[in-house]
Amino acid sequence: MTTEPVRITVEGETAYDVLIGRGLLGELRGLLGPKVAKVLVVHPRALRSTGEAVRDDLVAQGLEAILAEVPDGEEAKSAEVAAFCWTVLGQSDFTRSDAVVGVGGGAVTDLAGFVAATWLRGVRVVQVPTTLLAMVDAAVGGKTGINTAEGKNLVGSFHPPAGVLCDLDALDTLPPHDLRAGLAEVVKCGFIADERILELVEADVEAATDPHSPVLAELVERAVRVKARVVGEDLKESDLREILNYGHTFAHAVELVERYQWRHGAAVSVGLVYVAELARMAGRLSDADADRHRTVLQSLGLPTTYRGDRWPQLLDAMKRDKKSRGALLRFVVLDAVGKPSRLEGPDPAMLQAAYAEISAS
Numbered sequence: 001m002t003t004e005p006v007r008i009t010v011e012g013e014t015a016y017d018v019l020i021g022r023g024l025l026g027e028l029r030g031l032l033g034p035k036v037a038k039v040l041v042v043h044p045r046a047l048r049s050t051g052e053a054v055r056d057d058l059v060a061q062g063l064e065a066i067l068a069e070v071p072d073g074e075e076a077k078s079a080e081v082a083a084f085c086w087t088v089l090g091q092s093d094f095t096r097s098d099a100v101v102g103v104g105g106g107a108v109t110d111l112a113g114f115v116a117a118t119w120l121r122g123v124r125v126v127q128v129p130t131t132l133l134a135m136v137d138a139a140v141g142g143k144t145g146i147n148t149a150e151g152k153n154l155v156g157s158f159h160p161p162a163g164v165l166c167d168l169d170a171l172d173t174l175p176p177h178d179l180r181a182g183l184a185e186v187v188k189c190g191f192i193a194d195e196r197i198l199e200l201v202e203a204d205v206e207a208a209t210d211p212h213s214p215v216l217a218e219l220v221e222r223a224v225r226v227k228a229r230v231v232g233e234d235l236k237e238s239d240l241r242e243i244l245n246y247g248h249t250f251a252h253a254v255e256l257v258e259r260y261q262w263r264h265g266a267a268v269s270v271g272l273v274y275v276a277e278l279a280r281m282a283g284r285l286s287d288a289d290a291d292r293h294r295t296v297l298q299s300l301g302l303p304t305t306y307r308g309d310r311w312p313q314l315l316d317a318m319k320r321d322k323k324s325r326g327a328l329l330r331f332v333v334l335d336a337v338g339k340p341s342r343l344e345g346p347d348p349a350m351l352q353a354a355y356a357e358i359s360a361s
């Protein structure tokens, strides 16, 4: 069913719209802009038919559209896959007036954004996120990138999209564990900036995890509004944008140690509990607010503990977090719900003690 979409504008040097609704494919041509003649549609293997539907729709509107099928999940975020996309663009003579469309989860939108940012030093990209996580977070805000052997998102660029289409119909085929993974980023937004998100989850967890419920639609809208406000003010993460990285210092370390076999959202869930424990130990966060992290995330079926025998590897990975400055580890912490701040250079013993608090026995 097609309904009038919610439109959220992300401000900045080149403002763009995030559309949230159902049956939105018809909006894609408009977001691509009038000058575009050729489009590269990047999609994961699992979404071949969705990629083909997008391509056929663009062709029917007189554009030349070419598919680039990439691996599912985190495997798409590699230099090799980016190089494959550059080859397709080169062999198809893509110029600066052409565009890339990313159709998929956050891994694909990160890759597609990176390919668009680097091709001819930057062409337009429109994102069509198909996971909850990509709708509320990855596809919005212009952080693009790929992984290297040493860590997550270590190569990338800030390249805002020309538009984002969050078609909630895509969630119908999303496995429940992927829906939960997306909710971890929604909950993150609740803790850093919009307590109503936490209240909605606490009031009705069934509705929060039902892709057809108006509660989930409201959660998507609220999370996108948080992200849009933050990136609209600080695209390049000079300060404010760091709050979107809440829980991610530990989360990215878990993803690397687990060789990306954990979903990003699941790792974020554990990372949120870790950093809440750290803030509690540093005397910054109350017991009640720290406990609330565990309770809300557990109620959604998200992990809140991690194996207890990986400290050296986790610490090593955390040192390469982008918020680090030289040898100084920096964390986004909360002083209270909705009051993010920073914890710089915490005592190594406290870092390890917080790990002990979340370690599975």
Ligand SMILES: NC(=O)c1ccc[n+]([C@@H]2O[C@H](COP(=O)([O-])OP(=O)(O)OC[C@H]3O[C@@H](n4cnc5c(N)ncnc54)[C@H](O)[C@@H]3O)[C@@H](O)[C@H]2O)c1
Binding pocket: 044, 045, 046, 047, 072, 073, 074, 077, 104, 105, 106, 107, 108, 110, 130, 131, 132, 133, 134, 137, 138, 139, 140, 141, 142, 143, 144, 153, 170, 171, 172, 173, 174, 175, 178, 181, 182, 263, 264, 265
């Ligand atoms: N750039 C940012 O600001 C930002 C923000 C948050 C996360 N991320 C990145 O996003 C990635 C995680 O994204 P994700 O959680 O969407 O995972 P994902 O992209 O790995 O997708 C998960 C799986 O779901 C499949 N899939 C996608 N849509 C589907 C659908 N509608 N139905 C059925 N299957 C579907 C994919 O093919 C994949 O196998 C990570 O790499 C993370 O670093 C980036």
Ligand SMILES: O=C(O)C(=O)C[C@@H](O)[C@H](O)[C@H](O)COP(=O)(O)O
Binding pocket: 137, 141, 143, 152, 153, 185, 237, 241, 242, 244, 245, 248, 322
């Ligand atoms: O948009 C941001 O800024 C974020 O930090 C959002 C995060 O949820 C996201 O996982 C992001 O990709 C992390 O970026 P990184 O700079 O830590 O690699």
Ligand SMILES: [Zn+2]
Binding pocket: 137, 185, 248, 264, 268
């Ligand atoms: Zn994230």
